[in-house]
Amino acid sequence: MIRPNIFAGDELDRVGGERKDPAWVAAQFKAGDTRVLPLWRNANFVVQPVSDSAEGGGDQAPTLLLLDVATARKLAPDADMILLGVTRQGETRFALDISHLAAPLDDIGIAEAKTGDLRDLASVLPHAESAMLAQARALTQWHASHKFCAKCGSQTESREGGHVRVCLNADCATSHFPRTDPAVIMLVTNGDRCLLAHRAGNAQPMYSTLAGFVEPAESLEEAVAREVLEEVGLRVHDVRYQSSQPWPFPAQLMLGFRAETKDESFRLQEDEISDARWFTRDELRRVLAAEETGEPVLFDGAEVRMARSISIARRLVVEWIDEG
Secondary structure (H helix, E strand, O other): OOOOOOOOOOOOEOOOOHHHOHHHHHHHOOOOOOEEEEEEOOEEEEEOOOOOOOOOOOOOOOEEOOEOHHHHHHHOOOOOOEEEEEOOOOOEEEEEEOOOOOOHHHHHOOOOEEEEOHHHHOOOOOHHHHHHHHHHHHHHHHHHHOOEOOOOOOEEEEEHHHOEEEEOOOOOOOEEOOOOEEEEEEEEEEOOEEEEEEEOOOOOOEOEOEEEEOOOOOOHHHHHHHHHHHHHOOOEEEEEEEEEEEEOOOOEEEEEEEEEEOOOOOOOOOOOEEEEEEEEHHHHHHHHHHHHHOOOOEEOOEEOEOOOOOOHHHHHHHHHHHOO
8 A cells, every 4th residue: 555645635524425415514504523724825824832841842733723613603704614624523623714814823712723834834743634725725715716617707606515616607607526637747767867846936955855846738748858858958758656645725736656768968957947867866865864964965066965854855855865
């Protein structure tokens, strides 16, 4: 079994059958153990308790901010709550967009509550909680951008616990479903070296794998080969699937691959890639070790850092390093 990446591994039962029953969904709002995850302008909420130990020890690990239904409705009386699923303990979870509030922390009124970007929170929250927040973020962003029918322009309405939006024009009545954009992300290798690239416009010295969106009528393997050829001019073979990762920024599904090339010299698509380099395993081990000390690692005078630890790009590279 492939180990799930961060943002995958959601332990909620998404109750695909029950959420089609409006009466069942309505009943969940009356259950005493139902809780709501608020989101605000692409930020999530956590509670960050401060240690009261006499010896100090710093802040404790954050926990998710969960609101009861009554409190959530006060924050956004007219907003639709989005059904996320039911926990293993039988407790229902909803998401609620409160982006209309100017000062949400004041309105929530919990001293230890804080907002944070999901990419940062994912490194400190339990895996399943990060996955639940990813689902909440993806769905709230989809609702915010699909209030009107793409077919006729009429208003749409949330149905099935927020997993469908239906056009209110009776002559149209089109059902719209949350979209996911497939993107391939690939580690290109040449013998005992791998290629990492620096994205144009990225102010950080991060070198990572190549990636790109899948185009219409294109297989995943074809997308890998096309993107590598376009971005660095290399022809690849032996394209192999590794693992995948939901990436709700805003709605990607990253499909991870390895690909081998016989080519050594590359040419850059300069509007996409500002630099690319071949790295050995030992060189990348130095980069990883430097993260612990904070000391920069330079190659030909250029600092090199790795992709975020939560990303599938990092996993593709680390798995390759561990093979040698």
